[in-house]
Amino acid sequence: MVMDKKLKVGLIFGGRSGEHEVSLMSARSVLGALDPGKYQVTEIGITHDGAWLVGKDVLDCFEAGKIDQLTPVTMLPDPTRSGIYTVRVGEKGETIQHLQDFDVLYPVLHGTFGEDGTIQGMFEMANVAYVGAGVLGSSVGMDKGVFKAVMQANAIPVVDGILVLRSEFETEMDRVLDSVEAMSAYPVFVKPANMGSSVGISKCHNRSDLLEGLMEAARFDRRVLVEKGVNAREIEISVLGNDNPQASIPGEIRPAAEFYSYNAKYHDDRSEAFIPADIPAEIAEEMRAVAVRAYQAIDCAGMARVDFLLDKDSGEFFLNEINTLPGCTQISMFPKLWDASGMPYPELVDRLIALALERRAERDHTEWRYERGARK
Ligand SMILES: Nc1ncnc2c1ncn2[C@@H]1O[C@H](COP(=O)(O)OP(=O)(O)O)[C@@H](O)[C@H]1O
Ligand SMILES: [Mg+2]
CATH class of the missing domain: 3.30.470.20 (ATP-grasp fold, B domain)
Known part of the structure; x- marks a missing residue:
């Protein structure tokens, strides 16, 4: 039976990061490229709030913003209880029921909680095969x-740069501005240490830009990198x-x-x-x-x-x-x-x-x- 030989792929997209929408775009292309003759694909969407959902045409639903018909599922870190479980709300509270196993999980999640080693840690705990880098490679x-x-x-x-803590410039802004200026002439780039898609990044041409750039980057992380502009x-x-x-x-x-x-x-x-x-x-x-x-x-x-x-x-x-x-x-x-x-x-x-x-x-x-x- 050819059917039985198909690899069971869990395609995971969306997610709690600022790159949720980018993830949907990537997932659309990955889904189109997965050969239905080889793979049996289950779409798993993660909402902005972090809820995991399955059902019919999950990616379509996420793209359209109509997700109320989808079924909540969860994954356990316990390798003896593999795959995903549906979550049902009953009179006695929530119960979970095994839904299906996977041969491989394919996270198409960019940025926080997807590209940073956190979900990879979950996959490692569950002892499942997954596409992409592991915990260390992802987080570094x-x-x-x-x-x-x-x-x-x-x-x-690499370009010269210094790492500054939000708490440092909240209390000693002048000293931080001085140390940046001692490192490099303007322009400098200010970036949250953990982000992507250029969110929170500014190119600063003078001291007042720098001050603003630091505040902006600090919205997204407690650690901020300032680099010489090339x-x-x-x-x-x-x-x-x-x-x-x-x-x-x-x-x-x-x-x-x-x-x-x-x-x-x-x-x-x-x-x-x-x-x-x-x-x-x-x-x-x-x-x-x-x-x-x-x-x-x-x-x-x-x-x-x-x-x-x-x-x-x-x-x-x-x-x-x-x-x-x-x-x-x-x-x-x-x-x-x-x-x-x-x-x-x-x-x-x-x-x-x-x-x-x-x-x-x-x-x-x-x-x-x-x-x-x-x-x-
Ligand atoms: N030190 C730098 N000198 C010049 N341009 C930079 C520098 N750092 C970042 N940039 C510009 O900002 C963009 C985003 O920065 P990057 O470090 O790639 O962050 P992200 O992870 O958000 O893509 C780069 O593609 C580039 O255009
Ligand atoms: Mg980049």
């Missing part, structure tokens, strides 16, 4: 402050793999705005992508090697998009960030770079699922319990 990739320190420790070039071209490389990651050809983004802001990313179609990036071959090769090294340095798995800033003035490049769950719409850079490197979208999702299963199998080689004296 998400935190711009720790990420920079890990890159520096691996001699990977007059840069933005080059992106896609990486795919577990222990032997491969890098795609580089692409270039030319934002429609002064920098690649939220608006320029999602609402301004004048932002353009150039594939391949028109850069010297030796720079491209060097960047691809650095992309793979950075990927390995954070113990990434599955996929990532590695973004660089190429200084227009000096020709130097800096690694800006790693996105462990990059945007995955048909027109997103991550799949487009693979397509241009010879891997069309449906093949890419097959590969990501295969990598998830490979990593899950690898996990079984690890002994979790130590028994003294017992040796195989």
Whole structure:
């Protein structure tokens, strides 16, 4: 029976992050690329409030904002009670009932609670295969402050920056402003340490901009990164793999705005992508090697998009960030770079699922319990 051989995939989208809508767009493309001959897909939507819902055409419902007909489900961290459970409200309160198991979970969640290791921790507890990076790779990739320190420790070039606590500038704003000015001339970039899609990021041209930028970034995180502004071209490389990651050809983004802001990313179609990036071959090769090294340095798995800033003035490049769950719409850079490197979208999702299963199998080689004296 062919039916029985289909892999059961749980496609998870939406989520509690500021990138909920972006996630729906990515999920639409992933859903379209999953071959129904190979996969039996269950759509699982997570609301802005964090409720997990299943039912008929969940993604359609989320896109339309009509989710009241959907059924609440939950997942347990207990690997002996796998899969998802429906939640029913009865006279005696809420009861849960096993609904189904999965061979692999496919989170298409960007940003907080999806790309930062938190949901990955849940999957690890449940001992289920899942697409993308694990807990460590996700969380280091998400935190711009720790990420920079890990890159520096691996001699990977990054832009100078300092990490400031919200509590520090709430009490000693002048000292913080002075230390930023001692680090770099204007412009500087201010970013919440944990965010994405350019939310909370400002380019600051003077001290009063900086003050405003710090307050804005502090809305989204208690830790804020301030970086030297680079007059840069933005080059992106896609990486795919577990222990032997491969890098795609580089692409270039030319934002429609002064920098690649939220608006320029999602609402301004004048932002353009150039594939391949028109850069010297030796720079491209060097960047691809650095992309793979950075990927390995954070113990990434599955996929990532590695973004660089190429200084227009000096020709130097800096690694800006790693996105462990990059945007995955048909027109997103991550799949487009693979397509241009010879891997069309449906093949890419097959590969990501295969990598998830490979990593899950690898996990079984690890002994979790130590028994003294017992040796195989
Ligand atoms: N140090 C910098 N110098 C110049 N431009 C920057 C710098 N940092 C960020 N930017 C601009 O801001 C955008 C968003 O910053 P980024 O660090 O990539 O955050 P996000 O995770 O939100 O994408 C970048 O794509 C780039 O346009
Ligand atoms: Mg970015």
